[in-house]
Amino acid sequence: MAILEVKALTVARGSRPLVSDLSFTLAAGEVLHLRGSNGVGKTSLLEVLSGLRSPVEGTITPQPEGGRLHWLGHKNALNLALTPIENLEFWCGLNGRAAGGLVPVLEQLGVAKVRHRACRTLSAGQKRRSALARLLLDQRPLWLLDEPLDGLDAQGLELFASLLKAHLDKGGAAIITSHQPLPAGVPGVRELQLS
Numbered sequence: 001m002a003i004l005e006v007k008a009l010t011v012a013r014g015s016r017p018l019v020s021d022l023s024f025t026l027a028a029g030e031v032l033h034l035r036g037s038n039g040v041g042k043t044s045l046l047e048v049l050s051g052l053r054s055p056v057e058g059t060i061t062p063q064p065e066g067g068r069l070h071w072l073g074h075k076n077a078l079n080l081a082l083t084p085i086e087n088l089e090f091w092c093g094l095n096g097r098a099a100g101g102l103v104p105v106l107e108q109l110g111v112a113k114v115r116h117r118a119c120r121t122l123s124a125g126q127k128r129r130s131a132l133a134r135l136l137l138d139q140r141p142l143w144l145l146d147e148p149l150d151g152l153d154a155q156g157l158e159l160f161a162s163l164l165k166a167h168l169d170k171g172g173a174a175i176i177t178s179h180q181p182l183p184a185g186v187p188g189v190r191e192l193q194l195s
């Protein structure tokens, strides 16, 4: 089953085309690993796929819609004045979800111990784990993740792989930018090299 179908997509910044005539299909259980050098357009492409910016040409089916995709940008989208648990509560409020069961989610991500500290006082890896926790708050079929591995230690990489694998096993799919190889043990990974 196709989770996403992209046809003849052109993405630009201003008048400068970054990605031209890109077509691909993403099925349930698949991961597309976006690779390419700095500035080639990986983040810009993800932003278009998430609906944050418009393509110059081409179609995305179904059209980006918040309820069926999770966007996680490389800046984490955490309010640094709030704690990890307050950030999750805020996210729940925004998305009309009851704010229960948040501590087990933070435990799963290994940041329950710091859940009452302002995010500005957390390490890069602790912030990343706190942001990744949002992925587990509901079951959205498509994860669009920009550099999600940055800041994760070896155990964090293993944890990420297990979360991603569980997501794929449930029929989800993901598009992930990363300059490093995705952790071992994730099935269904295809690479898309932008140039």
Ligand SMILES: Nc1ncnc2c1ncn2[C@@H]1O[C@H](COP(=O)(O)OP(=O)(O)OP(=O)(O)O)[C@@H](O)[C@H]1O
Pocket: 013, 018, 036, 037, 038, 039, 040, 041, 042, 043, 044, 045
């Ligand atoms: N806000 C912006 N305004 C104008 N141009 C931008 C802006 N953000 C990025 N760009 C330009 O768009 C191009 C693509 O940037 P993008 O962030 O998509 O690349 P990337 O492949 O994700 O890079 P990296 O590997 O460094 O994260 C770059 O040439 C960059 O200079």
